[in-house]
Every structure is written in C-alpha cells, then in structure tokens.
Amino acid sequence: MTYTPDKPPLKESLDELRARIPGWGADLDPKDRPSDPKLEFRTDLSGAHWRFPDRQPDDDRRERSVEHQFLTPVYGTTCPRRGLSGAVRGLAYRYSEGRAAHWLLLMLGDRIDAGENHVRSFATLRPDNPVTETGVLGEFSRHPVRSRFGRGRADLAHQWLDPVVVAGPWVAAGALAVKGGRSLVRNRAALAAAGAGAARAVGRLAGRVRRRTSISGEIRAGSR
Amino acid sequence: MRAMVYRGPYKIRVEEKDRPRIEHPNDAIVRVTRAAICGSDLHLYHGLMPDTRIGHTFGHEFVGVVDEVGPTVQNVQVGDRVMVPFNIFCGSCWYCARGLYSNCHNVNPNATAVGGIYGYSHTCGGYDGGQAEFVRVPLADVGPAKIPDWMDDDDAVLLTDALATGYFGAQLGDIAEGDVVVVFGAGPVGLYAALSSWLMGAGRVIVVDHLDYRLEKARTFAHAETLNFTEVGDVVLHLKRDTGFLGADVVVDAVGAEADGNFLQHVTTAKLKLQGGSPVALNWAIDSVRKGGTISVVGAYGPLFSAVKFGDAMNKGLTLRMNQCPVKRQWPRLFEHVRQGYIKPADIVTHRVPLEHIAEAYHMFSTKLDDCIKTLVLPSAA
Structure with missing residues (x-):
C-alpha cells in the first residue's frame, strides 16, 4: 500500500469489471491499439497515390510561416489578409513560431480585424447586431436560471465577465465617439468664437489705422 | 450557400457565402448533412486562437455527401456518404508516412507547430469548416471515408473528432490491466476517454468535473466513478486519499484551454488572452498522478x-504524452467497437439545431445551459 511494495486494492475485481462493462479489456493488448507504436512507417495505408501532392496554384500574397521552406502544396484560401489587421498579421509572419512576437501580433491583428469589420458592417445592409450574434436570445428557451443556480457551478464566478468582454469594446467605442463629437462641437464653437474675436480685433486695428491715416493726412494738409 | 461566420469574440451569424469550388485537383466538395459543435470551437468563439479572421466558417466535425470531385480523385465519387476526419492531411509527408496524420507538413502554410484543421483559424491552415451547407475537402483520396451502410450519420459525425480523440487519449495513457485512470473533464471527449479506458483494461475510472449533469452522464454512459471538484476543498488531496495515497496511474486531461477551478488562471486566459490555456486541469493532473505515472493531454491549448507546474512533472518522473488525434488511424478499430455495441457514440447527443439557429447553440454550449453536452447542427440543404 504505497509505503510497501503492494498496489492499493481495487474496489472491484477484474472479473467483476469484465461482467459489468461491455467490451472491458477488448484493447488490453497494445497490439490492438491503433496508435501503438506511435511511429509506424507505412505508405500503403493512407490512400495517397503520390510522394508529394500536386501543387495548388501559387498565390504570392499568401502568408506562410518562416519555418516552412515554401508555401505548402495545399492551403486554405478563406479570408485573405486585408486592411490594417492584414498588415499587422503580415508583420507577425516575419517572426518564427518560437517568438512571442509572432503570436502576440496575430492576437493584436485579430482585435483590429474585429474592429475594422464592425465599422465596415455599418456601411452594409446588414450591420453587426450584438444581440442576435451573441445568441443571448436563446437564453429564454434554455432554462437560464435552473441551468445556472443551485448546482455549484464553478464557472459562475466568471460568467458575469462575458457581457463585459462582449459589450466593453462597443461601450468604449460609443463613449469615444460621443467624446470625439462633443470635442468637435466644442472646438467648432471655440473656433467660431476665436474667429469672431479675431475679426473684431482686425476691425478695431483697421479703424485705428484709418483714423491715424486721416489725422496724419490732416496734419500734412495743415502743414502745407 | 448558407454558412456560419465568425464576427468577433462571442459573436457569430449565418450568412450567404460563395459555394466552395475545386481549388486543387484532389479536392472534393461535400454537401454537409450533419455537423457538430466541438468544445474546442469555443476557444475560437471566445477569441483565444491567434489568427481567427472575421468571416471564417468554423466546424471540424461533419459528415455529408460528395457533391463534386477534382480531376485526380479516385477513392470517392459523387453521391458517396462520407465522414471527414477533422485533420486535413496529405498521406505522404514524413509525418503522414508514420501515421501522424494530425501533424501533416504539407497542408498548413501558416504554422509548423500544428497540422491542418477544418474551420480552425489560419493558424491551422485557413480552411473553412463544415458548419455550412457545403465545404471544400482537400486531398479527398486520403481524408474522407465512406460511411459504412450500418452506421448512422449521428454516430459517424462523432467519429470525426470527439470519439476518436477520447479513444486516442486513453491510448496515450498506456493503460495497463488494473490501472487507476482519472479523467479531467466530463465533456464529450472526457466521456469517450473514460469509456475507452475500460476497453484498455482499467481497474478504476474516475471522472472529475464541476457540472453535475455531465458527471451523471459519466456514471451512466461511461460506467465511471465521479468527483465534483467544487464539493471537495482540494481535488489533488482528495484523489490522493482515494487512491491509497499513491495517486492515479494515468490521468487524461480532456479539458484544455478554458479550464475552470482557478479564477485567476481562467480570467488571464479566457478573458484577457494572456495565456495559451488555463492549465488548471493540467496542473491538477501533474499533482494527482502517481510518481512515474503517465499524463495524456487531448484537451486543446493555444x-x-x-x-x-513543470517542476513537479520533472521531479515525479512523469511521462507526458499528447497530440491532436490522427483520426483516421483510429477508425478501423473504432468501427469494430461501435459495431459490437461497446460504444454508442450518439448517446451523448443532447441537442440538434438548424444551422440558422447556430448563434443560440454556441451561446447555450458556451454557458452550459439546458444540460448541454453535445450539439449537432443540421444545415438546411441536408
């Protein structure tokens, strides 16, 4: 029992287990386990009738890991890079997968991509709708209270953060837009006020210049 | 065609997208009849996986009917009912020639650290997935297999990832007769790993989770003992006491990146994205397995x-084994187990939803509403 050479006894004998559980021990022999041994050289199993697959047409714009010698012969073509997020992702692929910069830049690109696409969606007939896209409307038919409470769920400790993660960027963007708008209005008013003040000052200066000119003209006329 | 598309963390919708086309001579286009939402899809949904682009279609568990084939395809024909492993692989590179289909070197230009996976970000190759009416299936002569006539689509779709991965997880544990096996996570992969542990001769199987309805499933479906970690102060100490202070011989981590049980670890990972994964389950595994024991990791991490806690793993002389499952390598043996009735894959399915309602389905799965364990998605063209 742990402090002696013996293994702690099982609750059920192996015979009892064999009787209770369908198929118990069917793969007891490692030879019956398909991933044993881990590396098994076989070229007749996969169905491949090539040593190297045909190449998909090369796409110069397609990013690849610098740890690859060349663009792999087969690759996905969905969602090509574009915009600022695409530039950040392009930068990420200059670093090897062993560098934190590679992954952190990709994560940054993801956040920028989301922002770009949300903004872009407002110029379409189908703008992003956080209510339908988060699926929260499904709450009503899925027993939201019974599913969550009185059951000791560990994830309730952080589930309240989900709306913050989802709505936070929208609220922040909204607040920034309002602040920016107000600042613009204030600046316009300030500009207008400054413009009017400047116009008044210029007017006063012009008046003084006119008066001085006429006085000096009178003096000159008188001195004749 | 109609397809699920990602719109940013926690946001997806269904929209019209171009039907995929043949882009490589060995491509096939498959009309999807069943897809499933995987626990690892939630990592994408929550914005955890680097290079997940807006507009991407998720879905790496799907079956369907071949709708079109490229000029060099020999092994499947238009009209065949096919199941498609979540791995995209060439069958001929150094890795594939040795059975490591999940580590194929010829299909993912974006990374060498992971192979190609349908609908799983550009880090996994930038392929759209099967939560759609149609999907492009590259290298159709090596990936898909015809679904046996006796097999139901619901069972087949679960063999494309969840069941194969759970079974593979038990194998990675190198279980010997009478071993005590602890499985962290009572989601689909954990349930299948627990059930598979018995096939390999385990003497005890203990499943750990915090969701009571999933633990109930572990008892009824996987014949396992269960432990709700919220009911014990210290899960590691509890497991040590329960195993005569030896620890488990084998521990399977079937939780992955968004493990609960430690607020700080979860928040720094799932909310702040500062870690590739919350290693709560992995650290519990390291501490609760016996010295010289084996840890199998099939939960997905970023x-x-x-x-x-790598120091503990080193000092205890542990063997850590892990990989994405090479699905097709598991199929012949798993087909036998399903046919024998040792495993009834579809018994864990709790919900079936039309593609058009997929946003609600993701929310339900993410927040674990309505005792959700496994959700199948039914495209309208099915």
Missing part, C-alpha cells in the same frame, strides 16, 4: 505560453 500556442501562447501557459503557467504549467
């Missing part, structure tokens, strides 16, 4: 660093 490529960023995680705060793993």
Whole structure:
C-alpha cells in the first residue's frame, strides 16, 4: 500500500469489471491499439497515390510561416489578409513560431480585424447586431436560471465577465465617439468664437489705422 | 450557400457565402448533412486562437455527401456518404508516412507547430469548416471515408473528432490491466476517454468535473466513478486519499484551454488572452498522478505560453504524452467497437439545431445551459 511494495486494492475485481462493462479489456493488448507504436512507417495505408501532392496554384500574397521552406502544396484560401489587421498579421509572419512576437501580433491583428469589420458592417445592409450574434436570445428557451443556480457551478464566478468582454469594446467605442463629437462641437464653437474675436480685433486695428491715416493726412494738409 | 461566420469574440451569424469550388485537383466538395459543435470551437468563439479572421466558417466535425470531385480523385465519387476526419492531411509527408496524420507538413502554410484543421483559424491552415451547407475537402483520396451502410450519420459525425480523440487519449495513457485512470473533464471527449479506458483494461475510472449533469452522464454512459471538484476543498488531496495515497496511474486531461477551478488562471486566459490555456486541469493532473505515472493531454491549448507546474512533472518522473488525434488511424478499430455495441457514440447527443439557429447553440454550449453536452447542427440543404 504505497509505503510497501503492494498496489492499493481495487474496489472491484477484474472479473467483476469484465461482467459489468461491455467490451472491458477488448484493447488490453497494445497490439490492438491503433496508435501503438506511435511511429509506424507505412505508405500503403493512407490512400495517397503520390510522394508529394500536386501543387495548388501559387498565390504570392499568401502568408506562410518562416519555418516552412515554401508555401505548402495545399492551403486554405478563406479570408485573405486585408486592411490594417492584414498588415499587422503580415508583420507577425516575419517572426518564427518560437517568438512571442509572432503570436502576440496575430492576437493584436485579430482585435483590429474585429474592429475594422464592425465599422465596415455599418456601411452594409446588414450591420453587426450584438444581440442576435451573441445568441443571448436563446437564453429564454434554455432554462437560464435552473441551468445556472443551485448546482455549484464553478464557472459562475466568471460568467458575469462575458457581457463585459462582449459589450466593453462597443461601450468604449460609443463613449469615444460621443467624446470625439462633443470635442468637435466644442472646438467648432471655440473656433467660431476665436474667429469672431479675431475679426473684431482686425476691425478695431483697421479703424485705428484709418483714423491715424486721416489725422496724419490732416496734419500734412495743415502743414502745407 | 448558407454558412456560419465568425464576427468577433462571442459573436457569430449565418450568412450567404460563395459555394466552395475545386481549388486543387484532389479536392472534393461535400454537401454537409450533419455537423457538430466541438468544445474546442469555443476557444475560437471566445477569441483565444491567434489568427481567427472575421468571416471564417468554423466546424471540424461533419459528415455529408460528395457533391463534386477534382480531376485526380479516385477513392470517392459523387453521391458517396462520407465522414471527414477533422485533420486535413496529405498521406505522404514524413509525418503522414508514420501515421501522424494530425501533424501533416504539407497542408498548413501558416504554422509548423500544428497540422491542418477544418474551420480552425489560419493558424491551422485557413480552411473553412463544415458548419455550412457545403465545404471544400482537400486531398479527398486520403481524408474522407465512406460511411459504412450500418452506421448512422449521428454516430459517424462523432467519429470525426470527439470519439476518436477520447479513444486516442486513453491510448496515450498506456493503460495497463488494473490501472487507476482519472479523467479531467466530463465533456464529450472526457466521456469517450473514460469509456475507452475500460476497453484498455482499467481497474478504476474516475471522472472529475464541476457540472453535475455531465458527471451523471459519466456514471451512466461511461460506467465511471465521479468527483465534483467544487464539493471537495482540494481535488489533488482528495484523489490522493482515494487512491491509497499513491495517486492515479494515468490521468487524461480532456479539458484544455478554458479550464475552470482557478479564477485567476481562467480570467488571464479566457478573458484577457494572456495565456495559451488555463492549465488548471493540467496542473491538477501533474499533482494527482502517481510518481512515474503517465499524463495524456487531448484537451486543446493555444500556442501562447501557459503557467504549467513543470517542476513537479520533472521531479515525479512523469511521462507526458499528447497530440491532436490522427483520426483516421483510429477508425478501423473504432468501427469494430461501435459495431459490437461497446460504444454508442450518439448517446451523448443532447441537442440538434438548424444551422440558422447556430448563434443560440454556441451561446447555450458556451454557458452550459439546458444540460448541454453535445450539439449537432443540421444545415438546411441536408
């Protein structure tokens, strides 16, 4: 029992287990386990009738890991890079997968991509709708209270953060837009006020210049 | 065609997308009849996986009917009912020639640290997935297999990832007769790993989770003992006491990146994205397995660093084994087990939803509403 050479006894004998559980021990022999041994050289199993697959047409714009010698012969073509997020992702692929910069830049690109696409969606007939896209409307038919409470769920400790993660960027963007708008209005008013003040000052200066000119003209006329 | 598309963390919708086309001579286009939402889809949904682009269609568990084939395809024909492993692989590179289909070197230009996976970000190759009416299936002569006549689509779709991965997880544990096996996570992969442990001769199987309805499933479906970690102060100490202070011989981590049980670890990972995965389950595994024991990791983690207790693993002389499952390598043996009735894959399915309602389905799965364990998605063209 742990402090002696013996293994702690099982609750059920192996015979009892064999009787209770369908198929118990069917793969007891490692030879019956398909991933044993881990590396098994076989070229007749996969169905491949090539040593190297045909190449998909090369796409110069397609990013690849610098740890690859060349663009792999087969690759996905969905969602090509574009915009600022695409530039950040392009930068990420200059670093090897062993560098934190590679992954952190990709994560940054993801956040920028989301922002770009949300903004872009407002110029379409189908703008992003956080209510339908988060699926929260499904709450009503899925027993939201019974599913969550009185059951000791560990994830309730952080589930309240989900709306913050989802709505936070929208609220922040909204607040920034309002602040920016107000600042613009204030600046316009300030500009207008400054413009009017400047116009008044210029007017006063012009008046003084006119008066001085006429006085000096009178003096000159008188001195004749 | 109609397809699910990602719109940013926690946001997806269904929209019209171009039907996929043949882009490589060995491509096939498959009309999807069943897809499933995987626990690892939630990592994408929550914005955890680097290079997940807006507009991407998720879905790496799907079956369907071949709708079109490229000029060099020989092994499947238009009209065949096919199941498609979540791995995209060439069948001929150094890795594939040795059975490591999940580590194929010829299909993912974006990374060498992971192979190609349908609908799983550009880090996994930038392929759209099967939560759609149609999907492009590259290298159709090596990936898909015809679904046996006796097999139901619901069972087949679960063999494309969840069941194969759970079974593979038990294998990675190198279980010997009478071993005590602890499985962290009572989701689909954990349930299948627990059931598979018995096939390999385990003497005890203990499943750990915090969701009571999933633990109930572990008892009824996987014949396992269960432990709700919220009911014990210290899960590691509890497991040590329960195993005569030896620890488990084998521990399977079937939780992955968004493990609960430690607020700080979860928040720094799932909310702040500062770690590749919350290593709560992995650290519990390291501490609760016996010295010289084996840990099998089939829960998915992201490529960023995680705060793993590696010193304990070293000092205890542990063997850590892990990989994405090479699905097709598991199929012949799993087909036998399903046919024998040792495993009834579809018994864990709790919900079936039309593609058009997929946003609600993701929310339900993410927040674990309505006792959700496994959700199948039914495209309208099915």
